[in-house]
Amino acid sequence: MADPWQNAMDHAVAVARKAGEVVCDALRGDRAVMTKSSVVDLVTQTDQKVEQLIIQSVKEKFPTHRFIGEESVAAGEPCVLSDSPTWIIDPIDGTTNFVHAFPFVAISIGFAINKQVEFGVVFSCVEDKMFTARRGKGAFCNGEPLQVSRQEAVEQAMVATEFGSDRDADVVDKIFQSLRNILCLPVHGVRGAGSAAINMCLVASGCVEAYYEIGIHVWDVAAASLIVSEAGGVLMDVDGGDVDLMSRRIIAANSKTITERLVKAIVPFSLPRDDATPPKKS
Numbered sequence: 001m002a003d004p005w006q007n008a009m010d011h012a013v014a015v016a017r018k019a020g021e022v023v024c025d026a027l028r029g030d031r032a033v034m035t036k037s038s039v040v041d042l043v044t045q046t047d048q049k050v051e052q053l054i055i056q057s058v059k060e061k062f063p064t065h066r067f068i069g070e071e072s073v074a075a076g077e078p079c080v081l082s083d084s085p086t087w088i089i090d091p092i093d094g095t096t097n098f099v100h101a102f103p104f105v106a107i108s109i110g111f112a113i114n115k116q117v118e119f120g121v122v123f124s125c126v127e128d129k130m131f132t133a134r135r136g137k138g139a140f141c142n143g144e145p146l147q148v149s150r151q152e153a154v155e156q157a158m159v160a161t162e163f164g165s166d167r168d169a170d171v172v173d174k175i176f177q178s179l180r181n182i183l184c185l186p187v188h189g190v191r192g193a194g195s196a197a198i199n200m201c202l203v204a205s206g207c208v209e210a211y212y213e214i215g216i217h218v219w220d221v222a223a224a225s226l227i228v229s230e231a232g233g234v235l236m237d238v239d240g241g242d243v244d245l246m247s248r249r250i251i252a253a254n255s256k257t258i259t260e261r262l263v264k265a266i267v268p269f270s271l272p273r274d275d276a277t278p279p280k281k282s
């Protein structure tokens with residue numbers, strides 16, 4: 001049977017590529033920085049412009065579909081995942097990298113129906129890597145199939161994580177405690193690309209065994225969550241429970257064995273859920 005969402009996925013790939021051109025052009029020019037929830041939570045006009053470009057182009061083709069976009073939510077739109085077809089957009093995942101021209105930035109577009117991600121597209125535009133996954137049909141990078149690493153010994157694993165944009169001393173202490181516990185397992189190394197979506201695509205590609213972070217948002221991880229699971233990976237909450245894309249916490253790994261070792265090492269804490277904040281606009 002023909003895939004009813006092939007058209008939508010093709011559109012997501014095309015618009016992600018177009019958005020990537022805008023981001024790469026902007027990387028060569030001036031990037032005026034503004035702040036959102038804190039002085040280290042950055043946003044630029046390019047984030048806003050790219051999100052509008054994606055939403056407008058999807059609306060023209062799929063006028064009844066809904067959206068959760070990082071910059072729209074920052075502007076007061078609701079962050080609600082209903083059963084309706086919903087596009088979950090991060091126009092630039094890795095804005096801090098973008099501001100510093102650190103060359104790992106991605107356009108992330110997930111598409112969910114009945115609260116389940118049906119396809120995911122992550123375009124790492126400086127690397128020119130287009131990661132895609134369709135539920136039940138595998139994950140790919142530039143058309144080549146992806147497979148997570150088969151390494152099950154945590155002592156021989158590479159783990160990715162980020163420090164996030166919360167500078168509250170108690171939060172930073174917990175982040176460092178987790179990092180210390182993981183380094184002392186020991187693991188081969190800890191890395192961070194500066195983009196949740198790219199870190200998760202590194203898991204899907206078999207370059208790192210796991211990625212975890214507390215503080216991410218649904219738009220950071222929706223698309224890449226499917227890319228990881230379609231590449232054979234595992235998604236879990238940092239406390240070992242089921243992953244919940246609105247909970248701001250995730251482990252994405254190659255195996256249950258490594259995930260469970262990390263669960264024991266991570267100091268979990270909770271943040272307000274993405275779907276808990278009432279919209280500023282009616």
Ligand SMILES: O=P(O)(O)O[C@H]1[C@H](O)[C@@H](O)[C@H](O)[C@H](O)[C@@H]1O
Binds near residue numbers: 093196197213220
């Ligand atoms: O705000 P953008 O879209 O750049 O996304 C976030 C990253 O993806 C996180 O992993 C990372 O830790 C940061 O929180 C960063 O803000």
Ligand SMILES: [Mg+2]
Binds near residue numbers: 092093196219220
């Ligand atoms: Mg992001």
Ligand SMILES: [Mg+2]
Binds near residue numbers: 047070091092093095
């Ligand atoms: Mg972003």
